[in-house]
Amino acid sequence: MEKQWEEMSSDEKQEEMFNRWLSPKDSQGNGLKFQSPQTEKAFKDRITRIKDAIQMKKLPDRVPVFLAPSFFPVYYAGITPQESMYDYDKCCMAFKKFVLDFEPDGHLGAFVPGAGKALEILDYKLYSWPGHGVSPDASYQANEGEYMKANEYEALIDDPSNFFSNTYLPRVFGALEGFKMLPALTGILEMYGVAVNFIPFGLPPVQASYKAFFEAGAEALKWIGAMGAWNDEIAAAGFPIIVAGFTKAPFDVIGDTLRGTRGIMLDMYRQPDKLLEALDRLTPLMIKMGVGTAQMAGHPLIFMPLHKGADGFLSDAQFKKFYWPTFRKVMMGLIAEGVVPMPAAEGRWTTRLEVVQDLPKGKTLWMIDQSDIAKAKKTLGKVACMYGNVPSDILAVGTPQQVKDYVKNLINTCAKGGGFIVSNGAFFDQAKAENVHAVVDTTKEYGVYK
Amino acid sequence: MAKDLVNTLADLKEQEAIEIVKDRLSAGDDPFKIMEDARKGMEIVGKRFSESEYFIPDLVYSGEILRVVTELVKPKLTKTTESKKLGKVVFGTVAGDIHDIGKDIVVFMLDVNGFEVHDLGVDIPAQKFVEKIKETGAPIVGLSGFLTLAFDSMKETVEAIKAAGLRDKVKVMIGGGQMSDEIKNYTGADAYGKDAMAGVSLAKKWTGVG
């Protein structure tokens, strides 16, 4: 008899998650129909290659290769970022061309541009996007700010969901102003609670906000319809997407978009205990977010972009006190449920490598950007598969020969014994197509394990 | 009161530093001297940062303490301090890019190291850099950029400086997230700086003080 999920060990859960990824469902929930037996084989070979690299138990047939772009596919297809955010067909066309032209083992889907119309409906303030604060041919960019004030830790800790719905969302979405008037839903108790607590929902500003909420929801559905069909088509052609969704290190949740860089840095000095408490409070939420998405997608890989833990952003002592404990807890929580956390060590993490190698072997997949890759292999690389490190500058202004040399050197340094995947190190917008080809082609040619 | 503002600030003891400033002000101490001590404290902060004893949060915090101190002292200042500056620098994040965290840190470090920095802000078109160079006569230009899209904006900025006939009058440094020596060559700038201290060293070298 098959074991129930609850009875499985974390190893068995991980195996089960990989199995689900190997036998994918389409966006309607039926078994995916491949284009041909060849594309089905290619799909499964790619996943097996990636799985072997991640688990570090046996050598893959060759070093896998990922391409993880930001807006590059959009420029490459000759459309603007603005078009890609508003015309989902054009967006899908661009990312399809990208995957089919470059043929990586793993790609990130067509999700990067997102749904421009929904942002417009909601009057999103956290980002400027093409046509809204940045030019139509630039990528969207974050507007740094204190979207949570220094004195609001209690509110966040007491009830994170309520803080988000009633305080944070109205600040980052102009159209959700009305949510400031919402009651705490936990007050809807008993007879007496009903009428009183529903009063706000009758007020015009709240109703206007809900109207925007629904409209944005309808737009998001339209968008995900396009994305789902795209995924089906690309998977049917043999190309697996490598992330099911994302979660974050608690320190970055607060440091990126709640308190902001400056805010969280001051809090480490002025109110360290509150900050630590909030980090703990967010930890189970971040675990649930990752596990939930992986379960829904039937896919083990959950991306974690890492920001404020990079070299220089914190002292060693601050990293160990504020960043690492809850980040590790989130990873361990994901691992326990068979999920493979995919932290991206953006920028340089050379001074953190010794600390972050305290992880079970074969359970995580790390994106490495500009960290010292040889050192990374000797530390983190002992317990975790790594991908990345091909730099943006040579992709943008170098020659294919330079890329080829770089990739060969990378394979020589890192691929021995498995546990390595070639990829770009930073999500790129600008690059020469021939250089991107060189990343993939060099790996396929030079990365075969003999 | 033997407590010393220079070191208290350098050690990032916010409350103590504020107490000292308040005490000195109420004792009728010269506000210029207080600001001068604060500046010396900040110099030590910069030095510790360059020696990797301090990190970005320490810079941010010291800047915040300085802000509070300045607010306390300002009402008593009869005129602004005219300390002699090492040289002028025009600085900004290039067109298309709206990031300021990295830029602000470099500007801050240049400032505490004695440079007169003209910070243009973010998303600055090439022509604005040119105008500011003309207006100030600054011999040093710092271009910050965070995204790969800044590669071309930087190149255009350097070209605009050239077209205005100013290229041999200024030294241009670039830095930020995805920049490198490779990109320096691409843009035609004079140097790439990996972090804020590299920016300060370059500026010092170019003004002949370093």
Ligand code: B12
């Ligand atoms: C934090 C962060 C974010 C935050 C920013 C907001 C916030 N509140 O922090 C959030 C989460 C919102 C974010 C979002 C995105 N990000 Co981001 N992010 C980062 C990260 C981790 C750090 C950037 C930062 O804060 N730097 C802080 C300052 C201090 O560093 P700095 O700017 O490099 O400056 C230092 C030096 O470079 C130097 N310097 C700077 N300027 C100059 C100038 C001169 C003259 C000199 C000498 C020196 C110098 O001095 C400074 C101090 O030492 C970087 C990766 C990294 N570690 O660099 C990615 C990174 C910039 N992001 C990236 C991407 C792709 C994105 C997104 C597009 C992702 C997405 N698809 O949603 C979005 C949108 C872009 C944006 N940032 O607006 C990519 C950009 C790659 C590219 N295409 O160009 C990066 C490089 C990550 C990566 N490895 O791929 N991001």
